[in-house]
Amino acid sequence: MAEAARLPRSMQVLERGWVSANNIVFTGGAAAVVDTGYARHAEQTVALVRRVLGDQPLGRIVNTHCHSDHIGGNAALARAWPGARITIPAGEAAVVLAWDDAALHLGPMGQECERFAFDDTMRAGDSLPLGGLDWQVIASPGHDMESLMLWCAAEGILISADALWGQGFGVLFPALPPAGDHALAVAAQRATLATIRDLAPRLVIPGHGAPFTDVGAALARAEAQLARLEANPAGLLRHAAKVSLAFLLMLEGRIAIATLGARLAGMALVADINRALFRLDDAALADLLAGELVRSGVARRDGGWLVYVTP
Amino acid sequence: MPAATDGLPEFADGVPVPSPCVGICRMDADGRLCIGCGRTLDEIANWSRASDAARRAVWRRLRAAAASTDG
Numbered sequence: 001m002a003e004a005a006r007l008p009r010s011m012q013v014l015e016r017g018w019v020s021a022n023n024i025v026f027t028g029g030a031a032a033v034v035d036t037g038y039a040r041h042a043e044q045t046v047a048l049v050r051r052v053l054g055d056q057p058l059g060r061i062v063n064t065h066c067h068s069d070h071i072g073g074n075a076a077l078a079r080a081w082p083g084a085r086i087t088i089p090a091g092e093a094a095v096v097l098a099w100d101d102a103a104l105h106l107g108p109m110g111q112e113c114e115r116f117a118f119d120d121t122m123r124a125g126d127s128l129p130l131g132g133l134d135w136q137v138i139a140s141p142g143h144d145m146e147s148l149m150l151w152c153a154a155e156g157i158l159i160s161a162d163a164l165w166g167q168g169f170g171v172l173f174p175a176l177p178p179a180g181d182h183a184l185a186v187a188a189q190r191a192t193l194a195t196i197r198d199l200a201p202r203l204v205i206p207g208h209g210a211p212f213t214d215v216g217a218a219l220a221r222a223e224a225q226l227a228r229l230e231a232n233p234a235g236l237l238r239h240a241a242k243v244s245l246a247f248l249l250m251l252e253g254r255i256a257i258a259t260l261g262a263r264l265a266g267m268a269l270v271a272d273i274n275r276a277l278f279r280l281d282d283a284a285l286a287d288l289l290a291g292e293l294v295r296s297g298v299a300r301r302d303g304g305w306l307v308y309v310t311p
Numbered sequence: 312m313p314a315a316t317d318g319l320p321e322f323a324d325g326v327p328v329p330s331p332c333v334g335i336c337r338m339d340a341d342g343r344l345c346i347g348c349g350r351t352l353d354e355i356a357n358w359s360r361a362s363d364a365a366r367r368a369v370w371r372r373l374r375a376a377a378a379s380t381d382g
Contacts, residue, residue, distance in 0.1 A: 007360065012356070012359070012360070013359040013360070014355070014356060014359065015330055015332075015358050015359040016332065016336065017330065017332035017333070017334045017336065018334060019334040019336065020334075020336055037336075038336075040336075040337075041336035041337070043337065043338065044336045044337055044338055044345065044355075047338060047342065047352055048352060048355060048356050051352050051353065051356050052356055210327055210330070210359065211359060250334040251334070253335075308333075308334075310333040310334075311329065
């Protein structure tokens with residue numbers, strides 16, 4: 001393995017997919033896991049963590065941000081290891097305490113998550129010991145205003161969550177209705193990309209996809225994507241609606257086209273975007289978004305079904 | 312000498328071999344194989360640090376397993 005991609009022995013990355021985010025497991029000292037996947041995959045998440053830890057108990061669960069694909073395994077892991085303490089971003093404390101379904105983007109996006117209680121919070125500037133190394137907590141607003149990254153200066157490794165992937169970054173939620181501040185979201189993501197550029201990591205462990213070492217290329221792609229989003233607020237909303245449907249499709253494998261209109265109407269985020277942007281009736285909206293997914297190769301039509309096309 | 316991409320021409324040499332994950336992520340009743348991608352727990356857990364050669368070996372096994380159940 002190339003030197004730049006080297007991981008300390010106390011770290012193991014569990015690369016998941018696009019429904020569950022990646023999990024980073026730390027052994028040595030108190031065992032920990034950063035981010036826990038989607039609720040429906042929690043059983044597999046627990047099995048994977050158990051396989052990596054062996055007899056060592058899980059001591060800590062850390063979440064970079066509280067989206068369903070990053071916190072979905074928290075409750076199951078806490079049941080499997082009752083001594084594990086859960087740490088979430090301080091900015092999410094109120095939302096998670098109240099279990100605010102809308103603020104957690106659950107119901108409005110047709111997603112689910114098992115409720116959990118947290119033990120600690122972390123904020124930018126804190127230092128976390130994980131795997132015998134010091135990790136600095138760094139603010140990374142953009143995808144989510146409260147999202148955090150973990151930076152190990154001694155190793156040059158950045159856990160970036162959804163602020164930066166090998167090919168782009170996560171939807172800019174602060175730009176979406178009902179809060180909808182396009183300028184704020186873009187400025188925040190721009191600042192976050194600049195932060196990452198200044199850190200100059202040798203290895204980035206993203207929330208989705210493989211860890212990567214060509215950080216310059218990833219940043220260039222991200223900056224180009226951000227420039228396109230900045231110039232096209234409507235395009236940003238359209239992309240968010242597509243992603244919402246794509247996630248549902250990945251979860252279910254296929255959706256009956258006849259039911260698509262009603263399904264989309266039941267997702268408050270998509271309904272809000274439709275009101276702001278398309279102003280289509282249920283059937284027309286379904287046709288539009290399904291067509292976009294088919295055009296991008298994420299889905300195909302098969303009889304009366306919209307079917308997820310696996311990569 | 313077989314090419315490194317032997318049997319898997321779509322995974323070009325030099326490009327990281329992609330994950331077989333299809334988003335189902337559930338182990339079978341025996342807890343042995345993922346019912347989505349067909350990998351073992353170890354294959355999933357070790358994927359991130361596996362070499363491209365090792366990943367291609369997993370893909371070949373998955374393809375062979377799928378072919379034998381298509382019969």
